[in-house]
Amino acid sequence: MLRIFQNWIHRYFSDEEAVVLAVLLLLGFAIVISFGDRIAPLLTGLVLAYLLQGLVTRLRQWQVPHKLSVWIVFLLFLGALGALIGVIIPLVWKQMFTLFNELPRMFIEWRALLMHLPERYPTFVSEDQVERVIQTASGELGLFGQWLLSQSLASVPMLLTILVYLILVPILVFFFLMDNQQISEWLKARLPRERRLMNNIATxxxxxxxxxxxxxxxxxxxxxxxxxxxxxxxxxxxxxxxxxxxxxxxxxxxxxxxxxxxxxxxxxxxxxxxxxxxxxxxxxxxxxxxxxxxxxxxxxxxxxVNLHPVAIIAAVLIFGGLWGFWGVFFAIPLATLFKAVLYAWPRGVEADIEIPQEIEAS
Known part of the structure; x- marks a missing residue:
């Protein structure tokens, strides 16, 4: 067993760059899982800057200076953020509470509709089944009301968190866009000089x-x-x-x-x-x-993105369970990253497995 493990290590981790990449990936996942809540504004700003970098690059191709390109894209981002906060979110929030207030009336109508089913379809639906369904729905509705009440009671910390995001994230997005080249050079200076594997994965x-x-x-x-x-x-x-x-x-x-x-x-x-x-x-x-x-x-x-449907669903379940909404959003990119690393990973020549003398003699 030890010999097999040594051969596996020699085959997949004989390359120094592969070892460094494995450590970086493990360290990155560990940091996100352990400190994801604390560094969430930083990660959010980094993701948004990554999304907006394409617009900056396109403006640079049109001979627009870098600083002007960043300011144009950043002002567009602030405009979209303002529309989201000032128009869309209040409208959706108002409709959510209106719907919640209408739920008791809807439940009464839904119950009356269900109570007529045993009369119309006595062969398929019984009164006991309808009562069980109604009781289950009533319990779920009560739990939803309790959850909504608890969320409203905890709204002050939530509002403070949102305020922190609204201040920090745009600032981080701006500096990530403005100093993209300097940040990239700083990171490259701390990576191995030979980065063939990392460059293939990055491409x-x-x-x-x-x-x-x-x-x-x-x-x-x-x-x-x-x-x-x-x-x-x-x-x-x-x-x-x-x-x-x-x-x-x-x-x-x-x-x-x-x-x-x-x-x-x-x-x-x-x-x-x-x-x-x-x-x-x-x-x-x-x-x-x-x-x-x-x-x-x-x-x-x-x-x-060439991924099997089973792999996509598994990625959504795994990363969504780990990181909630952002895990679902980045499930397919993370699964593609895993696939890219898997296919680009160097495979050394397998070490020859020695044949025990007892088997050879027989």
């Missing part, structure tokens, strides 16, 4: 991950905006809230669209019942999902 990541993250952000904005316009035209209640849910649902492939269908259908049923308006809503929603999957995604993600 792979820049080709796929940068396009994926920027494309995913653009997809969320487009799908959310189109959904809001369609819901508003159809006069659907809580249009902004549903549009945010539909937009964020594109983060989780294969699952997000299915999960987002539930609130859209429930709001439509409570508003119109199973009438023509509800059917129109579901058809419009199906068209949005079809255009997203068959038109928008191929355009935005021309350089597809």
């Amino acid at each position: 792979e990541m820049n080709q796929q991950i940068a396009n994926y993250i920027r494309g995913k952000v653009l997809e969320i904005v487009i799908v959310g905006t189109v959904s809001y316009i369609c819901f508003a035209v159809l006069k659907v209640n809580y249009a902004a809230l549903l549009a945010v849910i539909v937009g964020i649902s594109v983060l989780v492939p294969y699952i997000g669209a299915t999960v987002a269908t539930i609130p859209v259908a429930l709001i439509g049923i409570f508003q119109w019942g199973l009438g023509n308006e509800f059917m129109v809503l579901m058809i419009v929603y199906a068209v949005i999902q079809a255009l997203d999957g068959n038109v928008l995604v191929p355009i935005l993600f021309s350089e597809a």
